[in-house]
Amino acid sequence: MLTEQESLMEQNQILWTPPAPLLQHSQMAKYMGWLSGRGLGKFTDYQALHAWSVREPEAFWQSVWDFCGLRYDQPAERVLGRRSMPGAEWFAGMRMNFAGNLLRHGTGALANEEAVVCHREHGPPQRYDFADLRRDTGALEAWLRARGVKPGDRVAGVVTHGYEALVAMLAATSMGAIWSSASPDFGADAIIDRFGQIEPAVLLLVNGYHYNGKQYDRRDEFARVVQGLPSVKAVLGINSLPNTGSLNVPNLADWSVALAEGQGSEPSFTPLPADHPVYILYSSGTTGKPKCIVHGAAGMLVNHAKELVLHGDMSAGDRLMYYTTCGWMMWNWQASALLAGVTLVTVDGAAAHPDMNRLWALAEQERVTHFGTSARFLAECRKAQLQPGERFDLTAMRVLFSTGSPLLPEDYDWVYSTLPGQVLLGSIAGGTDICGCFVGCCPLLPLRRGEIQCRFLGVDVVAMNEQGEVTDGRGELVCRQPLPCMPVGFWQDNNNERYRAAYFDTFPDVWAHGDFVAFTEEGGAVIYGRSDATLNPGGVRIGTAEIYRQTELDANIKDSLVAGRQINGDVEVVLLVVADHRLSEEECKLLRQRIRTGASPRHMPRHIVQVPDIPYTRSGKKVELAVARMLNGGSSSDNRDALANPSALDTIRQCLQQAGLLA
Numbered sequence: 001m002l003t004e005q006e007s008l009m010e011q012n013q014i015l016w017t018p019p020a021p022l023l024q025h026s027q028m029a030k031y032m033g034w035l036s037g038r039g040l041g042k043f044t045d046y047q048a049l050h051a052w053s054v055r056e057p058e059a060f061w062q063s064v065w066d067f068c069g070l071r072y073d074q075p076a077e078r079v080l081g082r083r084s085m086p087g088a089e090w091f092a093g094m095r096m097n098f099a100g101n102l103l104r105h106g107t108g109a110l111a112n113e114e115a116v117v118c119h120r121e122h123g124p125p126q127r128y129d130f131a132d133l134r135r136d137t138g139a140l141e142a143w144l145r146a147r148g149v150k151p152g153d154r155v156a157g158v159v160t161h162g163y164e165a166l167v168a169m170l171a172a173t174s175m176g177a178i179w180s181s182a183s184p185d186f187g188a189d190a191i192i193d194r195f196g197q198i199e200p201a202v203l204l205l206v207n208g209y210h211y212n213g214k215q216y217d218r219r220d221e222f223a224r225v226v227q228g229l230p231s232v233k234a235v236l237g238i239n240s241l242p243n244t245g246s247l248n249v250p251n252l253a254d255w256s257v258a259l260a261e262g263q264g265s266e267p268s269f270t271p272l273p274a275d276h277p278v279y280i281l282y283s284s285g286t287t288g289k290p291k292c293i294v295h296g297a298a299g300m301l302v303n304h305a306k307e308l309v310l311h312g313d314m315s316a317g318d319r320l321m322y323y324t325t326c327g328w329m330m331w332n333w334q335a336s337a338l339l340a341g342v343t344l345v346t347v348d349g350a351a352a353h354p355d356m357n358r359l360w361a362l363a364e365q366e367r368v369t370h371f372g373t374s375a376r377f378l379a380e381c382r383k384a385q386l387q388p389g390e391r392f393d394l395t396a397m398r399v400l401f402s403t404g405s406p407l408l409p410e411d412y413d414w415v416y417s418t419l420p421g422q423v424l425l426g427s428i429a430g431g432t433d434i435c436g437c438f439v440g441c442c443p444l445l446p447l448r449r450g451e452i453q454c455r456f457l458g459v460d461v462v463a464m465n466e467q468g469e470v471t472d473g474r475g476e477l478v479c480r481q482p483l484p485c486m487p488v489g490f491w492q493d494n495n496n497e498r499y500r501a502a503y504f505d506t507f508p509d510v511w512a513h514g515d516f517v518a519f520t521e522e523g524g525a526v527i528y529g530r531s532d533a534t535l536n537p538g539g540v541r542i543g544t545a546e547i548y549r550q551t552e553l554d555a556n557i558k559d560s561l562v563a564g565r566q567i568n569g570d571v572e573v574v575l576l577v578v579a580d581h582r583l584s585e586e587e588c589k590l591l592r593q594r595i596r597t598g599a600s601p602r603h604m605p606r607h608i609v610q611v612p613d614i615p616y617t618r619s620g621k622k623v624e625l626a627v628a629r630m631l632n633g634g635s636s637s638d639n640r641d642a643l644a645n646p647s648a649l650d651t652i653r654q655c656l657q658q659a660g661l662l663a
Contacts, residue, residue: 012520015416016424016447026313026443031067038063046444046454047523054460054481061090061302061458061484068305068339071104072096072298073271080482085511086489086499088482091274091298098278098297099137099174100269102338106134110316114343117319118162119362121210121349128163133170133338134267140171142262143253147234149201151176151270154280156195157204158182158222159326160348164238164255166335168204173278173297174267177201180280183327183618184209184240188221190641192228193289194282198491199231206240207247212350219247226250274298275488281329281432284617284642291498292491295435299484303436304336306457312399312426313443314370316341322372322401323347323359328619329432330403334372342370351377360388363397372401374620375411375427379552382414389418399441401426404620406527406545408552409450427452429527431513433503434485438477438513439525451524459483463517468507474518474541476531479511486511516543533624535564536571537602544624547603550595551577556587559614562605563628565661574631574661575605576614576652583610611655613648620644627652631661 023029032049036042040063043049053060058079077093105111111131118126128136149155155172159165159181169179180198182191184206195203203226208217226232226249237247238255246254275296282290308314320342322334337344345366351359351373363371381388388394400415400423407427415425426441429452438461439452447453455461463475490499506512516528528534528543535542544562551560559578564571577583577591588608596604615623623643630653640646656662 012451013449014446015412015449016421018424018444018446019422022313022443027315028310028313028442028444031063031310034067035063046442050455050457050523053457057458057481064306064310064458065302068302068309069104070096070301070305070339071101076274083482085482085504085509086486086496088486090296090482090484094274094298095271096274096298096301097174097269097271098301099170099267101301102336103130103134103137103170103174103267103269104339105130105316105341106137107131110341113317113341115338116163116166117343117345117366119345119347120160120162121213121353126163130341133167136167136259137170137174138265138267139259139262140167141174141267142265143236143258144171144177144202145175146261147202149175149177151272151276153177153202154180154198154200155202155204156180156182156198156200157326158184158186158191158206158225159204159238160184160206160209160240161325161331161346162348163346164204165326165331166344168236169335171267174269176270176272176276178277178280178294181326181331183325184218185211185216185325185644186327186618187641188224188228191225193641194292195225195229197289197292198280200229201231202234202236203229203232204236204238205247205249206238207244208241210241210349212353215241215244217241217244219245222247223249272297277488279332279435280491281332281435283432284619284621284623290642291502293433293487294489294491295485296488299486299488300332300435301336301339303434303483303485304333305339307333307428307437307440308337308342309340311437311440311442311456312370312401314340314342317343318369319343319345319366319396320370320372321345321347321359321363321366321368323351323374323377324372325618329435330372330619332435352380356381356384356386357388357391360386360392360394363388363394364392367396369396370399370401371397372403374404375402375407376405376620378402378411378415379408382411383552387418389420394423395420397423399424399426401428401441403428403430403437405622406529406548407450408545408549410549410553412447412449429515429525433487433513434483436485438479439527445523448520448522448524451520451522451526454523455519455525463519464507464510464512472519474516474528474543476506477513477515477517477527478507479513516541530624533563533628535562535573537564537573538570540602542600542603546599547573547575547595547605550598550603551575551591553598554591554594556581556583557591561614561622561624561627563624563631565607565628565631572606573603574607574609576609576611576627576655578611578614583608607659607661609655609659609661611648612651613645615646615648615652616644617642618644631656
């Protein structure tokens, strides 16, 4: 068994160091020089820069706005006024437009450069330049206005990851409407649970989608969605399945007809207050109706500029491919790269169709500089023993983003065994709650095995123990100062009651995010899983990620999930596993021993239960909490439609009953 010190030493191995060009010419390096030239400070290293960014938040956030060339119609009277959480007042007095910033390259030197390249499972890629994007945004905004849409109204889309979703978001936010989206594989009830709360005036609907070589006709299901949303005045139909036929719903208009109707109209880029809502995003909704999280324009814009330009090292001419759906916050995040003149390479369909090399082949084809995916995808590539760096020309790639769950140290090893040496593995972590990151990558710092590189600029995060004290060990990830990307509130949340309960009930006056984390002496971060899923055998908190690391390395185990079962005042660790064959007692014994040796005796599961499938959210996260509730006598899930594979919960219940763990 590794001691904690030995485990940290194992993770402390440096796998990547910034090459000289990055130290001199990355956007972060240029930013530091820019600050010096304006008398804002000379910073010798990233740690000094970060300390200044949290010590002087007004100067810092204004500097990001200016360095990234963000636009406003009327400047702010003050960057940060009231500092309470929740309720911090950002950029009071400012008037600006979110879409106007994302579309600022629709005219000028980059107008004829590629803005969006769309890949699907069928047909050739579709290519659009920045002028196309601006033109179609103006046309669709005119169509929305003709349907009576006004600032503050909601425009919602059940859309695939492609061009139409981007145009619709930009058209809505240009006029001051609020954009909200879901993926077309969501069931009708899950969509109604989300959009029914925000009462959209206009609904965009595809007629279906392709996934893993199959075609899914969604017309009947989406007709039920329209029936369940009486607020909808007009429906805009997108024929993603060209030979299937149109939707059969009232007040339907076709996408191409709508663009033709508004042809020639310019986007208004209506000046609006800084905190005017642009997005409504949703919590996973696996244990009840999703929370409707409202994000403001200026805060979203300046934070994404910081994350994409400074930490992600993006600038005009770069090409970002993030594998996501329109139901995950990473869609909103990657869309903001347009502000920097970055080309978005969108990918719809399955990541592994026709095989696991699909995304790597597209990265070669499109000369992708920034590739984004989930930790789960990288783990699957490792297990499949892929060698994309040998098979494909990935020399254009500079950053590989990973998020969604903790990235195992072995996946760091795999990346640096196959990808070109210049690639920075940018593990980033945050959430839908801020539509951004607390910790992540930096082009000026070395990358250590198993660690996220740093706290992001402007982010005052620490680990806090159960007594509310900052700890050098593991604890709750908390943010001690307001961020402009924190929600302006939840939709229809009187007096911010649900908002406070979500983030500020655990510790007074600080944001408790819900991750179990430790920070290293070098400033890196290791996330051990969600804090609401941490286990407490013998009263000691342990993270689920440490158990997953061991199961991932067991050749017999295809997938796993860990949950705690309360019994006799203690907690038993229950491990669910998926395997190709019925595991023998000896194989289970060896798995327990692997966990005991590789983690600790406390991590060793009391029960190992073989199941056919593990439940996931539609954004690819394991649903540990629903299984824990099941084990402890509660309902397994109040909103099964929010899961990618809700039937997994039924089979898990049966397996737990057969194992004698449920009544």
